[in-house]
Amino acid sequence: MLSICETQCITRPNASASTESVCKLLxxxxxxxxxxxxxxxxxxxxxxLPFAGLELVLVVLAFVVVLRHSSDxxxxxxxxxxxxxxxxVLGEIKHVRFQSYWxxxxxxxxxxxxxxxxxxxxxxxxxxxxxxxxNAQREQVASHLKRVLLKTK
Amino acid sequence: MSTTxxxxxxxxxxxxxxxxxxxxxxxxxxxIGTMYLTFSLVMFLVGGxxxxxxxxxxxxxxxxxxxxxxxxxxxxxxxxxMIFAALMPAxxxxxxxxxxxxxxxxDMALPRLNNWGFWILPPSAILLTLxxxxxxxxxxxxxxxxxxxxxxxxxxxxxxxVDFAIFAVHLLGISSVLGSINIIVTIYNMxxxxxxxxxxxxxxxxxxxxxxxxIATIPVLAGAVTMLLTDRHFGTHFFDAAGGGDPIxxxxxxWFFGHPEVYILLLPVWGFIPQILQTxxxxxxxxxxxQVYSLWSIGALAVVVWxxxxxxxxxxxxxxxxxxxxxxxxxxxxxxxxxxxxRTMWKGSMSFETPMLFTVGWIILFGIGGLTGLVLAxxxxxxxxxxxxxxxxxxxxxxxxxxxxxxxxxVYYWLPKMTGHMYNEKLGxxxxxxxxxxxxxxxxxxxxxxxxxxxxxxxxxxxQFAEFNMISTVGAFVLGLSQLLFVYIILSCVxxxxxxxxxxxxxxxxxxxxLPSPPPYHSFTEQPVVK
Ligand code: HEM
Ligand SMILES: [Cu+2]
Numbered sequence: 115m116l117s118i119c120e121t122q123c124i125t126r127p128n129a130s131a132s133t134e135s136v137c138k139l140l141x142x143x144x145x146x147x148x149x150x151x152x153x154x155x156x157x158x159x160x161x162x163l164p165f166a167g168l169e170l171v172l173v174v175l176a177f178v179v180v181l182r183h184s185s186d187x188x189x190x191x192x193x194x195x196x197x198x199x200x201x202x203v204l205g206e207i208k209h210v211r212f213q214s215y216w217x218x219x220x221x222x223x224x225x226x227x228x229x230x231x232x233x234x235x236x237x238x239x240x241x242x243x244x245x246x247x248x249n250a251q252r253e254q255v256a257s258h259l260k261r262v263l264l265k266t267k
Numbered sequence: 268m269s270t271t272x273x274x275x276x277x278x279x280x281x282x283x284x285x286x287x288x289x290x291x292x293x294x295x296x297x298x299i300g301t302m303y304l305t306f307s308l309v310m311f312l313v314g315g316x317x318x319x320x321x322x323x324x325x326x327x328x329x330x331x332x333x334x335x336x337x338x339x340x341x342x343x344x345x346x347x348x349m350i351f352a353a354l355m356p357a358x359x360x361x362x363x364x365x366x367x368x369x370x371x372x373x374d375m376a377l378p379r380l381n382n383w384g385f386w387i388l389p390p391s392a393i394l395l396t397l398x399x400x401x402x403x404x405x406x407x408x409x410x411x412x413x414x415x416x417x418x419x420x421x422x423x424x425x426x427x428x429v430d431f432a433i434f435a436v437h438l439l440g441i442s443s444v445l446g447s448i449n450i451i452v453t454i455y456n457m458x459x460x461x462x463x464x465x466x467x468x469x470x471x472x473x474x475x476x477x478x479x480x481x482i483a484t485i486p487v488l489a490g491a492v493t494m495l496l497t498d499r500h501f502g503t504h505f506f507d508a509a510g511g512g513d514p515i516x517x518x519x520x521x522w523f524f525g526h527p528e529v530y531i532l533l534l535p536v537w538g539f540i541p542q543i544l545q546t547x548x549x550x551x552x553x554x555x556x557x558q559v560y561s562l563w564s565i566g567a568l569a570v571v572v573w574x575x576x577x578x579x580x581x582x583x584x585x586x587x588x589x590x591x592x593x594x595x596x597x598x599x600x601x602x603x604x605x606x607x608x609x610r611t612m613w614k615g616s617m618s619f620e621t622p623m624l625f626t627v628g629w630i631i632l633f634g635i636g637g638l639t640g641l642v643l644a645x646x647x648x649x650x651x652x653x654x655x656x657x658x659x660x661x662x663x664x665x666x667x668x669x670x671x672x673x674x675x676x677x678v679y680y681w682l683p684k685m686t687g688h689m690y691n692e693k694l695g696x697x698x699x700x701x702x703x704x705x706x707x708x709x710x711x712x713x714x715x716x717x718x719x720x721x722x723x724x725x726x727x728x729x730x731q732f733a734e735f736n737m738i739s740t741v742g743a744f745v746l747g748l749s750q751l752l753f754v755y756i757i758l759s760c761v762x763x764x765x766x767x768x769x770x771x772x773x774x775x776x777x778x779x780x781x782l783p784s785p786p787p788y789h790s791f792t793e794q795p796v797v798k
Pocket of ligand 1: 577653669
């Protein structure tokens with residue numbers, strides 16, 4: 115998901131599940147499968163239980179792996195004569211700053227038609243929105259950035 | 268404030284290898300979908316040839332071609348292959364191909380898991396059939412001879428074929444669970460902005476409930492076959508009455524999984540059938556909400572009716588009554604679905620391209636499957652029909668007509684989207700008529716012989732059943748051979764043919780039709796927003 119305003123661009127992974135709805139889902143799966151396994155345990159078929167347990171662990175893990183990234187974001191902010199890029203992956207935040215005057219915006223095309231957006235100056239380059247944006251959005255961001263940067267030149 | 272350089276990513280997931288490595292390592296949902304569908308088609312032919320052996324043996328009374336042991340092995344492996352290696356992978360293949368496209372996601376949520384889920388399948392299919400080959404070399408006595416239901420004590424006494432099948436079922440179960448987890452996560456977390464649950468395509472609903480059922484029931488199957496294994500080799504007595512166990516408990520375990528399984532096979536089909544209907548009726552689908560609620564009710568009822576598969580094993584009368592009425596209750600939401608399907612067509616401006624032919628044929632034939640199920644749900648009647656050919660005919664109307672023919676409708680519907688070419692319409696229609704007619708020629712006689720008392724899983728039979736069995740065998744061979752036409756149509760459509768437009772069908776609705784045919788390797792270059 116992408117939001118653009120004059121001084122800032124933010125992109126985040128599209129996460130349509132709220133933590134609450136996922137918790138509800140997991141709880142219902144655990145209760146349901148758990149009840150089934152316990153019922154069979156009660157009649158002596160205890161081997162259902164370990165399989166159910168193993169499987170529920172897998173389900174929870176899968177959601178953890180996916181939702182871990184839902185608070186990630188990438189942000190470009192224009193502060194006076196500088197461009198600041200902030201990338202947060204799993205709570206770890208990285209900052210890069212460039213002088214607006216020297217900043218270049220490059221849109222490259224990969225071999226399978228997927229583009230990549232690079233923001234750089236001198237020897238340093240940062241890729242922006244690799245997994246969270248599609249080609250059209252990258253193009254949109256690129257032209258927006260170029261327009262804003264032009265004003266500083 | 269620290270300044271960091273972002274390292275170049277070496278593991279760009281978009282530069283993909285070519286050749287065989289592309290398929291072994293792919294995490295692209297369309298590649299994986301294609302592999303599932305291809306695997307399904309191959310196994311459909313394998314399972315089909317096995318059953319033609321059975322029908323050949325049954326052409327005449329008496330034993331002609333094979334010994335009874337081998338006959339039973341073929342029947343059991345046929346069923347396991349058709350259910351786990353043909354029908355389930357076909358539904359999963361469509362899920363992989365179409366769910367991300369339909370909900371506006373760039374891929375499945377867990378692409379690597381998706382790859383593993385598929386690659387577990389071929390080894391399990393090999394495990395299942397390997398005992399046949401081993402027997403040729405004098406190792407063991409062939410595949411499992413218990414039918415697909417593994418009932419003890421036969422399965423405890425059987426040869427190595429049972430062990431192979433147990434491991435195969437474990438792998439198939441793992442594959443299904445991985446697939447289900449992926450689908451649930453994808454549907455929950457990857458929907459396009461604006462697509463609330465109640466705006467999801469029906470196919471997503473069908474699959475969501477399927478995935479729930481799989482997650483609830485696969486551990487029961489896994490536990491049941493593992494207990495069989497320990498009974499066989501490690502001296503436990505779970506199912507051995509002499510050791511204090513209970514063979515009937517296996518039937519409870521098996522059918523607690525097995526009954527939901529039949530809905531697992533059909534719910535995805537119930538998802539896309541209304542989408543096909545609305546396309547070729549050029550009308551919006553009738554009763555979206557009613558259909559969603561019906562799917563949920565069927566999913567819920569599916570886990571509380573299992574004992575209708577062994578009414579005759581002996582149960583207290585209140586239990587018989589409970590299982591009878593709860594089973595019959597399933598026909599209520601099913602009737603709502605039928606009503607919605609028919610109302611979707613009502614006064615529509617219909618056209619009958621191959622997918623629609625298959626869909627309309629599907630409604631009628633699957634309807635027969637449902638109605639005959641109602642007959643079997645009657646405890647008193649079932650005392651007569653249980654273990655007879657009537658049951659065989661019933662579940663082929665549900666699983667071949669309701670399952671496979673539904674999948675075929677889906678194949679014709681989406682093939683132009685997937686390949687970018689139109690299939691040959693004339694051949695497609697021929698395939699439909701050949702399939703529909705020969706299917707009925709094969710299975711209607713089985714209702715008759717079943718009503719007259721011919722038992723299932725028997726290589727020889729009384730003279731009185733000879734004519735109907737002969738007709739059934741002729742039908743089966745026409746049915747089997749007609750599927751070669753299906754394979755030919757698919758192959759030539761993959762190779763070439765008239766260019767398909769993006770929308771393919773005049774009345775097609777849904778996000779997948781906004782993409783080019785075939786869709787690019789990475790689906791959405793523009794995040795779709797649902798209003
Ligand atoms: C209203 C709907 C249905 C009812 C009331 C119903 C009822 C039954 C009953 C009572 C039996 C057990 C017969 C016996 O063994 O004596 C049976 C068998 C079976 N049904 Fe259905 N059924 C219905 C729909 C379906 C559907 C939709 C499917 C599949 C997608 C299906 C698949 C099967 C299979 C595979 C068996 C036989 C399993 C075996 O013994 O190998 N049924 N059905
Ligand atoms: Cu059932």
